Amino acid sequence: MTTANEVLDGASHPGSGMLMGRLSLLMFLQFFVWGASAATLGLVMQTVGIGNLIANAFSVGPIASIAGSFLLGMTATRYLSPKALMVILHLAGGAVLLALPALLTPETGGTFVWVLLGYMILYMPTVGLANTIALKSFGERTDRFPFVRVFGTFGWIVAGLIIGWLGLSASPEIFRVAAVASIALGIYSLTLPKVEPDAPRGEGLVRQVLCVEAFSLLGQRSFLIFVVCATLISIPLAMYYAYASAYIGAAGIANVGGTMAIGQMSEVAFMFSMPWLYRRFGVKPLLLVGMAAWALRYALFAIGDGGDALWAIYLGVALHGVCYDFFFVAGAIYTGTIAMPKGVNAQAQGMLTLFTYGVGMLLGSQIGGLLYAQLPAAPTIADWQQMWWYPAIAAVVITVLFQLLFRDDSKTGATT
Numbered sequence: 001m002t003t004a005n006e007v008l009d010g011a012s013h014p015g016s017g018m019l020m021g022r023l024s025l026l027m028f029l030q031f032f033v034w035g036a037s038a039a040t041l042g043l044v045m046q047t048v049g050i051g052n053l054i055a056n057a058f059s060v061g062p063i064a065s066i067a068g069s070f071l072l073g074m075t076a077t078r079y080l081s082p083k084a085l086m087v088i089l090h091l092a093g094g095a096v097l098l099a100l101p102a103l104l105t106p107e108t109g110g111t112f113v114w115v116l117l118g119y120m121i122l123y124m125p126t127v128g129l130a131n132t133i134a135l136k137s138f139g140e141r142t143d144r145f146p147f148v149r150v151f152g153t154f155g156w157i158v159a160g161l162i163i164g165w166l167g168l169s170a171s172p173e174i175f176r177v178a179a180v181a182s183i184a185l186g187i188y189s190l191t192l193p194k195v196e197p198d199a200p201r202g203e204g205l206v207r208q209v210l211c212v213e214a215f216s217l218l219g220q221r222s223f224l225i226f227v228v229c230a231t232l233i234s235i236p237l238a239m240y241y242a243y244a245s246a247y248i249g250a251a252g253i254a255n256v257g258g259t260m261a262i263g264q265m266s267e268v269a270f271m272f273s274m275p276w277l278y279r280r281f282g283v284k285p286l287l288l289v290g291m292a293a294w295a296l297r298y299a300l301f302a303i304g305d306g307g308d309a310l311w312a313i314y315l316g317v318a319l320h321g322v323c324y325d326f327f328f329v330a331g332a333i334y335t336g337t338i339a340m341p342k343g344v345n346a347q348a349q350g351m352l353t354l355f356t357y358g359v360g361m362l363l364g365s366q367i368g369g370l371l372y373a374q375l376p377a378a379p380t381i382a383d384w385q386q387m388w389w390y391p392a393i394a395a396v397v398i399t400v401l402f403q404l405l406f407r408d409d410s411k412t413g414a415t416t
Contacts, residue, residue, distance in 0.1 A: 019193065020148060023134045026192060027152035029185040030130045033090075034123070035156030037097065037178035039260045040169045043245040047170040050109035051246070051377075055369020057113050058242035062362035064120035066354060082129045082136075083192050089129075090186035093122040097179035101172035128350075136195040150271055153264050160261030169256035170249065217348060222407050223338050226287070227355055229402045230331055233291055234360025236298065236391030237323075239368040241361075244301075244317070247384045251313055252306035259313075263320025270325040274333070283334040284408045290327025291399040293319050298392035305381045328356070334408075 038061075042054050080088075096119040103112035131149075138144050159177070168174055218224045248256050277286060297319045304312035331352065339348035371390055375383045 019137060020144065022192065023137060023148045024151040025188070026130055026133065026185075027148055027150075028155035028158075029181055029188065030126065030155065031152035032155035032159045033093075033178050033181045033185065034127075035159035035261075035264075036163060036174055036181060038241070039156070039160050040163060040174060040245040040257050042242050043170050043249045043256055044104065044172055044174060045109075046246045046249075048104050048172065049106045050104070050112070052369075052373065053109050053113055054242055054246070054372060055365050057116055058238060058368075059362050059365040060113065060117035060120050061124070062238075062358045062360075062365065064117060064124045066358040067121055082132050082195055083189060086126055086129050086133070086189035086192065087186050089122045089126050090182050090189060093119055093126075094179045094182035094186060096122065097175045097182055100175040104172040133192055133195055137193045146272060146275075150268055153268050153271070157261040157264045157268075160257040160264070162257075164255035164257030164259070164261075169245070169254075215351060217338055217351075220338065223335075225402070225406045226331065226334065227352065229287075229291070229398055229406070230327070230352065231355045231360040232398045233294060233327065233395065234356040235364035235367060236294055236395050238361040238364025239371075239391050240297070242365055242368050243372065243384075243387075246379075247301065247381075247388075248313060248317075250306075250379060250381050250384055251304065251310065252381075253310075253313070259317060262314065263317045263324075266318050266321030267324055268321070270321040271329065274325055274329045278330055278333050282408055283330060283337075284406060286326045286330040287334075287406075288399060288403060290323060290325070290330065291395060291402060293322040293326065295392050295395035295399060297323055298388045298395060301388040302385050302392055305385070 041057060042051075045051055045054050045057060096115065100112065100115060100119070103109075103115060130152075131145075134145055134148050159181075163169055163174055163177065166177075168177065218227060245256050245260060248259055253259050274286075297316045300312040300316035300319070303309055304316060335348050335352050371387050375387065
């Protein structure tokens with residue numbers, strides 16, 4: 001008689017449609033949790049009277065991406081399987097999420113930020129763990145990964161649509177929605193394919209954690225310029241994540257969560273075309289288009305309002321697919337081409353994440369906080385328009401610097 005474990009093991013064959021379904025659900029829930037808790041957080045904080053803490057709240061993610069990845073994602077995985085860590089981290093994270101709504105008050109705003117930091121240290125490593133489980137389950141069939149990863153984007157979209165449909169875009173209850181999904185994912189993780197922890201490398205734990213081999217890649221001028229520009233462009237990126245929801249609410253759009261989800265919908269449209277576009281045009285044109293799209297997005301926000309120019313807001317949100325895929329997805333592919341010959345792809349991707357989602361977005365959150373502090377307590381759409389010109393101009397400057405300084409030498413005979 002076939003046991004349930006045998007059925008699951010059979011479903012873990014790299015070519016199995018059931019495995020694709022199981023991993024797709026993993027990605028869906030993984031990013032549903034993040035989308036539900038983060039997409040409209042800036043609007044929620046402004047609504048409850050702690051808008052002055054938005055910068056700090058959106059700084060905890062970058063800090064957690066550094067600390068959490070080092071402390072858990074790169075060390076704990078030597079002793080616990082990715083599956084076991086997913087169960088522990090998501091169940092613990094769900095419990096923390098349930099406690100957050102009560103802390104969203106002017107009196108406990110500071111405590112809220114610290115508890116949110118604790119939650120993000122639990123959550124951020126699970127993004128890499130989910131990728132690890134999927135990639136190791138596929139074995140040599142890593143070409144299937146994009147078809148599974150796209151369900152993460154669907155999860156973020158559905159989270160935004162549900163938050164908007166329930167009328168919770170400005171409510172602390174977004175964290176309860178995320179908590180339910182996190183606990184469900186923790187339980188579901190018990191059924192995930194079993195993959196082994198990474199085998200210890202001969203170079204030593206400290207060298208792995210510090211990504212010594214990956215940092216040596218910065219000796220290549222083109223890659224150094226790319227990393228510097230990627231870090232700089234992440235500064236205005238952080239302002240979008242932190243303040244776009246509050247801005248959209250000020251424009252009079254009721255369904256903020258659903259509106260923000262438009263960006264992820266456009267991301268899906270470009271994601272599958274990225275490998276072909278990369279082969280067809282090379283890295284530099286794609287990166288330039290992505291950076292220019294950031295400048296255009298913020299310019300659109302600077303002219304958008306709740307009246308005749310409302311279209312500019314929707315178009316600015318819809319540009320997310322170009323902004324994100326053309327720069328960050330293409331950048332990850334480029335990083336792989338640089339790192340693969342030296343066999344440090346995983347470390348190089350981790351280093352890129354450290355600079356972009358870590359250093360760049362941390363700086364962006366704090367700089368955005370300084371700009372937000374110049375706005376009135378209840379900013380009007382005109383106040384927001386003035387603020388968006390700063391990241392728009394910054395993105396233009398970064399794009400020009402990249403065009404002048406970067407040369408794609410990842411392929412023989414590459415030209416600028």
